[in-house]
Amino acid sequence: MFFHRLSRLGSRIVKELPKERYLPKCGMWSLQRSYGQYLRSSAVLQRRTRTFQEDVLSYSHKFCTSFSTASENSGKETEKINVIFVDKDGEEIHVKVPIGMNILEAAHENDIELEGACEGSLACSTCHVIVMDTEYYNKLEEPTDEENDMLDLAFGLTETSRLGCQVIAKPELDGVRLAIPSATRNFAVDGFVPKPH
Amino acid sequence: MSRYLARFLVSRYFSSASSRPLHVCIVGSGPAGFYTADKLLKAHGEARIDIIDRLPTPFGLVRSGVAPDHPDTKNAINQFSLVAQHKRCSFYGNVKLGSDLLLSELRDLYHVVVLAYGAESDKDLGIPGERLSGIYSAREFVWWYNGHPDYSSLKPDLKRSDTAVILGQGNVALDVARILLRPTTELASTDIARHALSALEESSIRKVYLIGRRGPVQAALTAKELREVLGIKNLHVRIKETDLNVTPADEEEMKNSRARKRIYELLSKAAAAAGTSEADPDQRELHFVFFRQPDQFLESDERRGQVSGVNLEKTILESVESGKQIAVGTGEFEDLSCSMVLKAIGYKSVPINGLPFDHKKGIVPNVSGRVVSQTSGGISQNEPGLYVCGWLKRGPVGIIGTNLYCAEETVGSISEDIAEGVCTSVKAGSKGLMELLEKRNVKKVDFSGWEKIDAKEKQMGSERNKDREKLVSWEDLLAAAAS
Numbered sequence: 001m002f003f004h005r006l007s008r009l010g011s012r013i014v015k016e017l018p019k020e021r022y023l024p025k026c027g028m029w030s031l032q033r034s035y036g037q038y039l040r041s042s043a044v045l046q047r048r049t050r051t052f053q054e055d056v057l058s059y060s061h062k063f064c065t066s067f068s069t070a071s072e073n074s075g076k077e078t079e080k081i082n083v084i085f086v087d088k089d090g091e092e093i094h095v096k097v098p099i100g101m102n103i104l105e106a107a108h109e110n111d112i113e114l115e116g117a118c119e120g121s122l123a124c125s126t127c128h129v130i131v132m133d134t135e136y137y138n139k140l141e142e143p144t145d146e147e148n149d150m151l152d153l154a155f156g157l158t159e160t161s162r163l164g165c166q167v168i169a170k171p172e173l174d175g176v177r178l179a180i181p182s183a184t185r186n187f188a189v190d191g192f193v194p195k196p197h
Numbered sequence: 198m199s200r201y202l203a204r205f206l207v208s209r210y211f212s213s214a215s216s217r218p219l220h221v222c223i224v225g226s227g228p229a230g231f232y233t234a235d236k237l238l239k240a241h242g243e244a245r246i247d248i249i250d251r252l253p254t255p256f257g258l259v260r261s262g263v264a265p266d267h268p269d270t271k272n273a274i275n276q277f278s279l280v281a282q283h284k285r286c287s288f289y290g291n292v293k294l295g296s297d298l299l300l301s302e303l304r305d306l307y308h309v310v311v312l313a314y315g316a317e318s319d320k321d322l323g324i325p326g327e328r329l330s331g332i333y334s335a336r337e338f339v340w341w342y343n344g345h346p347d348y349s350s351l352k353p354d355l356k357r358s359d360t361a362v363i364l365g366q367g368n369v370a371l372d373v374a375r376i377l378l379r380p381t382t383e384l385a386s387t388d389i390a391r392h393a394l395s396a397l398e399e400s401s402i403r404k405v406y407l408i409g410r411r412g413p414v415q416a417a418l419t420a421k422e423l424r425e426v427l428g429i430k431n432l433h434v435r436i437k438e439t440d441l442n443v444t445p446a447d448e449e450e451m452k453n454s455r456a457r458k459r460i461y462e463l464l465s466k467a468a469a470a471a472g473t474s475e476a477d478p479d480q481r482e483l484h485f486v487f488f489r490q491p492d493q494f495l496e497s498d499e500r501r502g503q504v505s506g507v508n509l510e511k512t513i514l515e516s517v518e519s520g521k522q523i524a525v526g527t528g529e530f531e532d533l534s535c536s537m538v539l540k541a542i543g544y545k546s547v548p549i550n551g552l553p554f555d556h557k558k559g560i561v562p563n564v565s566g567r568v569v570s571q572t573s574g575g576i577s578q579n580e581p582g583l584y585v586c587g588w589l590k591r592g593p594v595g596i597i598g599t600n601l602y603c604a605e606e607t608v609g610s611i612s613e614d615i616a617e618g619v620c621t622s623v624k625a626g627s628k629g630l631m632e633l634l635e636k637r638n639v640k641k642v643d644f645s646g647w648e649k650i651d652a653k654e655k656q657m658g659s660e661r662n663k664d665r666e667k668l669v670s671w672e673d674l675l676a677a678a679a680s
Contacts, residue, residue: 088605115601117276121269126598149421152456155602182605 081174085112086132088182099171103129103164103178114180120165122146125154127164132177134160139172156181218245219615220626222303224294225313226250227257228597229587231277232604233311234286240612246286247307247627251293252346253642253674254650255281257315259597261345264372265387266379268664273597281644287627289634290642291675297639298630300551304582306629308622309611312552312561312568313586316544316593320559322364326494331357331504335369335541342376342397344390344667346674355400357536362507364491365541366409367417371426373539374405378432378481388658388665404482406533410490410512410524413440413464414447420459427467432481436468440487446516453520486533488512490524495532506534544593553580560592561585566607567614581619584611646678653677 080096083106087093097106104127107114115126128151131137137160143151147166154161164178219241223230226248237244254260256274263270281288294300294314303310319334321327333353340348361377363370376384381398409416413436427434441464443451451458464485489509497505509531512524546561548554553570555562562569568583586607587600595603625632634641642650650668657666668674 115276115598117273117597117601118269119272119275121272123267123269123272124596124598126601145424146421148459149419149424152420152459153596153598155599157455182602 079171081169081171081176083169083173084175084177085110085114085129086177086179087113088180092177097169099169101169103127103167103169105165106169107164112180114164116165122150122163122166125150125163128154128156128161128181129164129167130156130158130179130181131160131162132179136173136176137162140167154181217243217623218626219243219309220307220624221246221309221311222307222630223248223311223313224250224303225257225315225587225589226255226277226281226288226290227313227315227587228259228273228277228600229313229315229589229603230257230311231280232600233313233586233607235276235280236604236608237309237611238280238283238285240608241615244285245626247289247630248281248286249289249292249294249630251291251314253290253646253671253678255288255290255644255647261340261343263343264339264376265342265384265389266375268387270597278644281647288644288647289630290647290678292634292639292641295549297637298633300549302633306625306633307582308624308626309582309584309615311584311586311607311611312589314546314589316546316559316588318545318547319540320543320545322491322540322542324491324493326496326504329494329496329504330502331536332494332538332540335363335365335373335539336544338373338539339369342389342393344388344393344669346669346671349390349392349669353396353537355396355402355537357401357503358534359401359403360406360533360535361402361404361537361539362406362408362533362535363539363541364408364507365417365543366407366485367541367543368419368422370407370539370541371418371422373541374407374483375426375429377402377405378483379429380431386663388654388663388667390667390669392669402537403480404484406484406486406535408486408489408491408507408509408533410488411514411522412443412447412487413485414443414450414457414461415514415522416460416464416485416487418460419456420463423460423463423467426483427463432483434467434470435482435484436464437487438468440485441465441468444514446514446522450520450522488514488524489531490526492526492530494538503536504538505536506532507538508532544588546589546593558592561589563590566590566603566610581614640675640679642675642678649680650674650677653680 078098080098083095083097083103085093085095085107093110093112095106095110095112097103101109102120104114104116104120107127108116114129117126118124120127131140140162143162143166147163150163151157151161154163221237221244223234223246230248230250234246234248237246248255250257256277259271259273259277280286292298294303300310319336326332331354333351337348337351338353341351341353355377363374376389376397377400381394384394384397426432441461443461451461488511490512492508492510494504495506495508497503510526511529511531512526514522515525516522545559548556553562553568554560563585564579566584566586568580568585569577570580572578584607586604588594590607591599591603651665654665654667658664660666668677
């Protein structure tokens with residue numbers, strides 16, 4: 001059973017290889033990791049130079065999580081939805097996000113340039129994303145007061161803006177398109193919000 | 198967009214074709230400096246970046262400005278540390294532009310110099326009595342409780358009376374009010390400087406007045422901070438209901454800004470709740486006072502040279518243009534007694550020799566981050582290889598995240614200039630800087646030196662059940678870095 005799961009992970013890893021991602025030097029260990037966490041491009045490796053120790057601890061935690069979810073679903077993998085990020089240059093990046101993961105984490109997993117200065121603690125607005133279709137925006141839970149407080153300060157705030165760290169992937173969001181605001185491409189519908197500090 | 202793409206490809210071609218490094222020096226290691234470094238590293242594989250700072254510790258206001266009871270906001274330090282540890286980036290602390298080296302020398306050594314040293318001075322009110330003892334700028338007070346080595350010996354007197362007045366209603370004003378009024382048991386486990394915690398434990402301040410010259414619709418604070426003070430246990434917030442009346446111009450301002458509207462609603466709710474709470478002699482009070490501007494500071498009769506109160510003039514609002522109202526004095530005055538005044542009316546940047554400066558706006562004149570100077574004929578010209586980012590570029594407004602977009606703009610300008618071949622001569626870069634600092638006997642602190650300071654602070658903190666116990670003197674900081 002375990003081997004069966006491993007080989008499925010392995011075949012998925014192999015399918016993903018053409019996407020210009022290479023396995024870091026840790027050899028065989030890589031096959032045992034949940035693929036989304038581990039396959040990283042060189043730019044991300046350069047940027048996120050965590051120690052091997054930290055990597056092992058976090059990956060084994062994630063591996064255990066997906067392992068137990070998989071066994072709960074009697075052999076089915078964690079379901080994923082399609083999310084399309086539209087970056088500052090207008091380019092679309094299609095990614096698959098596991099249900100339950102927040103969008104900030106999903107962006108970082110896929111090497112998408114979405115800042116998360118406060119690391120998801122609702123103390124900044126740098127993970128601001130714009131939901132490009134109102135239909136999808138309406139499917140999200142209402143933002144809390146705390147999220148709205150931070151959105152007030154977001155650069156280029158629009159009526160369909162949300163903080164990426166507060167948007168959790170669920171089946172109804174399959175196909176959602178999220179734009180990342182940019183200094184050179186102002187999506188503002190509200191106009192510039194005054195910026196106190 | 199295709200023009201941008203073309204330039205991008207050209208600069209990529211040049212950068213991969215030439216193995217010549219692009220030497221960059223960023224002055225200032227706060228958010229503006231680090232976001233600029235991060236974006237430059239990603240955009241230019243040949244960039245070699247040195248970030249210098251006059252303090253031995255990096256991170257600017259994230260370390261010395263963010264309040265001790267806002268630890269999550271300081272998470273940004275983790276991202277910045279990754280940038281400093283990048284193999285093409287180095288941090289050098291205890292290096293001061295203007296004393297250890299000149300701007301002209303930096304420009305000789307580096308292809309690109311980005312000034313991101315923020316705003317280390319204050320706006321003045323320019324009213325009588327401003328030099329009386331007991332009057333500080335909020336910046337000085339914040340640096341004092343955050344253990345900035347320049348202000349550890351500030352010794353504000355918190356025992357002379359029960360009242361402090363804060364001029365200004367922005368988030369810095371709220372920060373200092375909160376630190377003055379929060380139970381010290383709550384502060385004891387934060388990274389507040391020890392000398393500040395001791396002083397606050399003996400403080401007699403129980404009432405703080407936040408004075409704004411305009412109304413609640415114009416208050417510069419933000420919802421999160423307001424919600425926070427409204428939620429502090431045993432802190433009674435007082436707002437006059439009459440101050441909440443809005444004019445059509447106010448309505449328009451709120452219509453155009455959801456932030457303004459939400460803040461006004463919060464203040465209204467707070468005013469209504471305040472009316473119903475009972476007075477308790479030992480309670481701490483935070484009063485929001487609107488439509489008052491300071492006319493002069495009053496001197497104490499018993500203690501000459503000390504402030505004893507503020508003379509305030511009532512104001513009304515006048516529309517100057519659509520969406521903007523200013524405060525105008527009415528000629529009616531009243532006094533407010535206090536033993537301490539904190540001016541939280543805005544920071545101001547400090548000019549340096551050889552740098553064009555707009556004294557009116559308090560910033561370095563620039564276009565999209567490129568520094569511009571005036572020729573003798575009055576024509577604006579770009580200063581080649583010289584850029585600004587952050588408060589020095591935009592003025593002292595915005596939050597940490599605002600610098601993300603600011604850096605994006607400045608780096609965009611740098612990339613364009615590189616593509617157009619502005620930075621092609623050979624420069625000494627890091628090597629030249631090291632030689633210069635060596636010659637001048639400057640004891641620079643590199644990132645591993647900061648890591649030693651960091652480790653020492655965390656170790657001292659663990660002995661007292663806090664995240665860190667800050668080292669607050671230059672001697673202690675430099676000694677820890679060199680250990």
